[in-house]
Amino acid sequence: MENSENSWRRTFAFIWTGQLFSTLSSSMVSFAVIFWLSIKTGSAEVLAFATIASLLPQLVLGLFTGVLVDRWNRKRTMIVADLYIALMTLVMAGIFQMGHGEVSVGILYALLALRSIGSSFHMPALEASIPLLAPKEKLMKVAGVNNMIFSMSTIAAPALAALFVANLNIVWVLLFDVFGAAVASSSLLFVKIPNPEKGAVVHKESEEIKRFIHEMGVAMHEIRLRPGLMWMFIFTVFASLAMVPVSTLFPLMTLEHFAGDTYMMSVVEVSWGVGMLAGGGLMSLERFKFNKVMLINAMYIILGATFALSGFLPAGGYHYFVIFTFIGGIAGAIFWGAFSVVLQSSLDSSVLGRIFSIHNSLIMIPAMFSLMATGFIADSIGVTNAFIMGGVMLMLIGIISGLMPQIREFAKA
DSSP states (O other): OHHHHHHHHHHHHHHHHHHHHHHHHHHHHHHHHHHHHHHHHOOHHHHHHHHHHHHHHHHHHHHHHHHHHHHSOHHHHHHHHHHHHHHHHHHHHHHHHHTTTOOOHHHHHHHHHHHHHHHHHHHHHHHHHHHHHSOGGGHHHHHHHHHHHHHHHHHHHHHHHHHHHHHSOHHHHHHHHHHHHHHHHHHHTTOOOOOOOOOSOOOOGGGHHHHHHHHHHHHHHHHHTOHHHHHHHHHHHHHHHHHHHHHHTHHHIIIIISOOOHHHHHHHHHHHHHHHHHHHHHHHSTTOOOOHHHHHHHHHHHHHHHHHHHHTOOTTOHHHHHHHHHHHHHHHHHHHHHHHHHHHHHSOGGGHHHHHHHHHHHHHHHHHHHHHHHHHHHHHTOHHHHHHHHHHHHHHHHHHHHHOHHHHHHHHO
16 A cells, blocks of 8 residues: 555656646746737737637647547657647747747747647646546545646746846747756656556547547547536536636736736736645645535635626725735636546546547637637726626626536535
8 A cells, every 4th residue: 555655656756847847837938928928019919819829729629639648648648749849839939039039929829829739638648647647535636736836837937937038038938948848758758657448449440530529429428427517517618718818818907907017917927826826735635625516616706706806906906916816826726626636536537538638628619709809808998897707707607506406416426
C-alpha cells in the first residue's frame, strides 16, 4: 500500500514539475499578447477576436481529438503536443523579431490559432490520464494540486509578462515558452502512463468516419445514462457564455473603467491567480469533503456575484475590483476542479479523452458567439455592463442547477 502511495506521488511529481514550467510560460505568452493588444488597440473587439482565434481550433478539432487521444499512446500525444506548441511559439517569436516588436493583428490571430492546435490534444490526454495514475479517493487532491500549479502560473505570469512587455521585448516571453515546453516534454519521459483497455468492437479502417461517429456515440451514451451528469454537462456549456468573455475583459476593465496601466492590469490578473491558488489549496486538503455537485452550483453563484458586483463599482473602486477578482479566482478553481473530478470519478477511463474533448468543444461554441457579442457590448454600451450581464447569468445558472431534481438526485449517488 505504501509503495503504491509513493508510486503515484512520484509519478505526479514529474508531471507537476513539467506542467509548472509549461503552464507558467504559456500563461506568460497569453498575458503578453493580451497586454500588447490592449496597449496597441484598446479595443474589446480585438481582444475578443484574439481569444476566438485561440479557441476556434479547440472547437473544430475537439470533436475528433478525443477519439484519437483514446486510441493513441497518451504519453506520446502529450509530448508531441508540447513540442508542436513550442514550434509555433518559436515561429511567432521570429515574426515579432523580424518586425522589430511589431506584427499585424491578422497574423497574430493566425499564429494564436495554430498554436492552439497543440492544446486540443494535450489537455484531453492529460485529464484522461489522471484516473489511470491516481487512486479514486485522491482525485480531488490531484485536481487541487493541478489548480494550484495553474494558479501559481497565473500569479507569476502577468507580472513577468508586464515586465517584459514594458521594459524589454515580447520575443523574450515567447522564447521562455519554448524552454517551458522543452521541460514539460522532458519530464514526461520519466513517467509511465498506462493506456486504458480498448473496447471489443473492431471496425474496418475503410470505414473510418463511421468508426469516429460510433466512438463519439459511445462516449455520449455514457453521459446520457446519467441524467443528472448530462444536465451538469449542459449547464457548464451555458456558463461559458458568461465566464469566457468576462474573464477576457479584465485588462480592458482595468484600463478603461479604472483608468489603470500595465501594472494595475497585472495586479488584477495576479489577484485572480492568488484566488485560484487558494481554491486549489482548499481542494487538496484531506478534510475538504463537501458534496462536489452542490459545490459546483454554489461556485456558479459566488463567481457570478463577483462579476456583477465588479460591474457596479465606481471608477474609484479599483481596490474592491481586485478583492472581488480574488474571490472569483477561488470560486473558479473549485468549480473547474470539482467538475473534472465528477467526470473522472463517474465515467470509465476508456472514454474520458472523448468526454473531455467533447466538453471543451461544446463550451467553445457559445463562448465564441458571446465573445463576439461582448466585444460589441463593451465597445458600445460599456465594459461594466458586460460584467453585470455575465454575473447575473452565472447566478441564475447556479440557482436553476441547484433546484433541478435530476442533478439533486445525482448528487446523492
